[in-house]
Amino acid sequence: MTTTRRPAEHEPVARVLPMLTVPHLDREFDYLVADEQSDDAQPGVRVKVRFHGRMVDGFLLERRSDTDHVGKLGYLEKVVSTEAVLTHDVRRLVDAVAARYAGTRADVLRLAIPPRHATVEKRPPDRLEPYPPAEVDPTPWSAYSGGAQFIAALAESRAARAVWQALPGEAWAQRLAEATAVTLNSGRGVLAVVPDQRDVDTLYAAVTARMDPARVSALSAGLGPAQRYRRWLSVLRGTARVVIGTRSAVFAPVADIGLVLLWDDGDDSLVEPRGPYPHAREVAMLRAHQARCAAVLGGYARTAEAQALVRSGWAHDLVAARQMVRSRAPRVVALEDSAYAQERDPAARTARLPTVALDAARSALNADAPVLVQVPRRGYVPALACAKCRTVARCRHCTGPLSLPGRDSPHVVCRWCGRDEVALRCGRCGSDAVRAVVVGARRTAEELGRAFPGTTVVTSGGDHVVAAVPQRAAVVVATPGVEPVAEGGYGAALLLDCWALLGRQDLRAAEDTLRRWMAAAALVRSRADGGTVVVVAESAIPTVQALIRWDPVGHAEAELDARGEVGLPPAVHMAVLDGTPDAVHTLLDSAALPDWAAPLGPVDLPFTARRPAGVAPDQPVIRMLIRAPRDGGLELAAALRKAAAVSSARHDTEPVRIQIDPLHIG
Known part of the structure; x- marks a missing residue:
């Protein structure tokens, strides 16, 4: 028996956005x-439609x-849930x-709203007592110029927006x-919004120490579907x-939002790896602008x-x-380029651990304080080269870098595809001898264990991350971003292989290097308490000078000026198009680009970039840049969005990946 459906008496038409990711179907029906x-069919609910x-x-x-x-309209097939999630x-x-x-809005919605979990959704919301105001001492903010006024503005619900430069050793x-x-x-x-789970745990502990944990929701990718949806619903309700x-928490449906916080906006993990590749910083600032609320970008370093x-x-x-700043910062020492320094330590410019670094480590260990050693790469020997011609x-299969997994490993292994290379031979000169290009954290820990016999050596990096170390003599080897916190601070920090960070062919190499150095140096005791940071790089390098002076603002100002001179973000906007030559040129031909838009390229897709989805492995891929004023x-x-929709509707070329202001351009 067929039941005749009748339209609703009031407002019988529903405008629906189907979750279709093809650009030409990014519209309402x-x-x-x-x-x-x-x-049940109210704005914001999930529905199913026939398309x-x-x-x-x-x-x-x-x-x-x-x-x-x-024409004739079809009916909604189903109202999936009465919860207005959008x-x-x-x-x-x-x-x-x-x-x-x-x-497309469908792609953004997949980032913004987690998948439904029916069992969780059926549970009634928790009922909480009225929130008792928490006692807050604003005195620590008085250390910053305008800090007390900023806290007063938050108390009055004013839209104060600030970029906060945290002091060294600050309990951020x-x-x-x-x-x-x-x-x-x-x-x-x-x-x-913070970069990773460790930061989530740190901030959650600090916040819940001041207020009822039931009023605080921690959202991260590591949660299971049910737990994540339950916490997200507690925010919605x-x-x-x-x-x-x-990063995805930046879309959380916080009611009557008054403050948006973002810590360490230079961290790569704040960039969404799925289309349309938004940066959490930009989304957070958009949200603060739309909600007319306060916002804080904080960090030990500063981005352009x-x-x-x-x-x-x-x-x-x-x-x-x-x-x-001088009273809170540790003493920072770099390699000097003078005749006296060369005479005092002739091997300082060539040794991986010069005398000044060893002396700083010994002094800290003798004072029963831990020493932090920051190494740019994890693993044992993550990069190899020909010992004869340095290639x-x-x-041979994917052109990825070959590495040595451990001291006793019989073969070298590709870091990209994981294949063993049994008969290693240089493709340029034919030599079978290799040398280490970069020494990883595990090999460094081995070397330091021999240099400081009897001293505990702790390694933090990769799958083994150490959260904290006690206040006692130990050498802690860590990769950037996973340095353990030491009770009372480290006595010294050694920043090794600085050329591996500074020498990268990347627009943000200097900025990112200073951010990693400052994050490690901020864990060291102040100069008055004997804290020392040794950066194994020449003191004349501007980035090293910024660390010595502890001047991230001046460094960011110089970076911004330099990028403005050569026309690079954030002084301008840059669109990056990746795809086959035919697809990229077809998209550009159909795009009504303004006269001031300047195409740059094309060039071959960089080795470090992922190939666009939907492009066959044997097809060539190019990269085209389009520069626009701020x-x-x-x-x-x-x-570009309109052109992508036109190309999608034609179905005559492969899709083109479009990225606006990506972190890595070349």
Whole structure:
């Protein structure tokens, strides 16, 4: 028996956005709402609709009384859930991110809203007692110029925006927890985004020490589907007023948001690896702008993008006075380029561990303090080269770098495809002798164990990350970003193989190197307490000078000026198109690019870049850059987005990957 469906009496038309990732279908479609669905079919709910004969998921955006469609409308197949998961604020943010990055809204929605878990959704929301205001001492913020005024602005729910330069040794999580508590006391919500799980745990512990954990939700990729959806729902339903999470948490539906926090915006993990490749910093600032709320970008170092926000007047500086910085910073020593220094230590420029570094380590160990050794690469010997002609050893199958996994390993292994290379021979000169190009953390730990016999050696990196070490004599070898915290601070830090960081062919090599150095140096005791940092690089290098002076603001200012002179982000906007030659040229031909848009290239796709999806392995891939002035970013993105939709509708070329202002261009 067939049941005749009748349209709803009021607002019978539902405008739906199907979750279709092809660019030419990134638009709304109208469907009829059956009378029995009318109560459940509200804006923001998940629905299922029939599209070209197949069932697809979608979000109901609005109910209407009329339609622009001239033909016959189909009915909604199903209202999946009555939970309005797409809020008005998140929808505005999704639209803005798709426009900013020339992407589809369906792709952004997959980042913003986690998959549904029916069992979790059926549980009733928790009922909490009214929130008792937390006691907050604003005194620590007085160390920064304008810090006390910033906290006062948060208490008054004003839209104060700042780039915070954390002092060396600063308990950054405690400071952000204080700002969170002040904002929550004013009756508004808080969103905090950090790079990784370790930072989530650190900030969560600091925040929940001041307030009820039931009001704080920690969101990260490591959670299972049920746990993640349960926590996300607690934010949607208003139970949790504070969200702490990694990059995707920037879309969390925090009600009445009053403060957006983002720590260490230079970290690569804040960039989404899936299309349209948004950066959490840009999404967070978009959200603060749309919500007209306060925002803080914090870190020990500073990116050129953060400095651009200060220079434009959108944010102001939160920086301590030079006298305060000098009192909190450790003593930083670099290699001197003078006749006296050469005479005192002739091997300083060639030795991996010069005398000044060994002396600093011995002094700290004699004082029963741990020593931090930062090594750029993990593993044993992560890169090899021919001992005769110095040609880098690469895999015959995928051209990836060859490495030695361990001291007793019988063969070298490709770091990309994992294949063993049994008969290693240089493709240029035929020699079978190899040498280490870079020494990894495990090999370094071996060497230091022999240099300091009887001393405990701890390794942190890769799959084995150590969170903290006790205050006792030990050598801690760590890769950047996973340095353990030492109780009372490290007595010394040695920054090795600096050329491996500074010598990278990358736009952000200097900026990223200084960020990694400062993150390690911030864990060292102050100069007054005997803390010393030895950077094994020439002191004349500007990045080394910035570390010696502890001047990340000056370094970011210089970086921003230098990029402006050569026309690189963030002084301009840059679109990167990756695809086959035919596909890229076809897309550009159909794009109505403004006159000021300057195409650059094409060039071959860099070795380090992933091939675009949908391109056959045997097809050539090129990269084309398009440069636009700072005020033309949205217009450029709109032109490329429209061209991608046209190319998608034609089905005559492979898809082209479009990235706007990616971290790595060359």
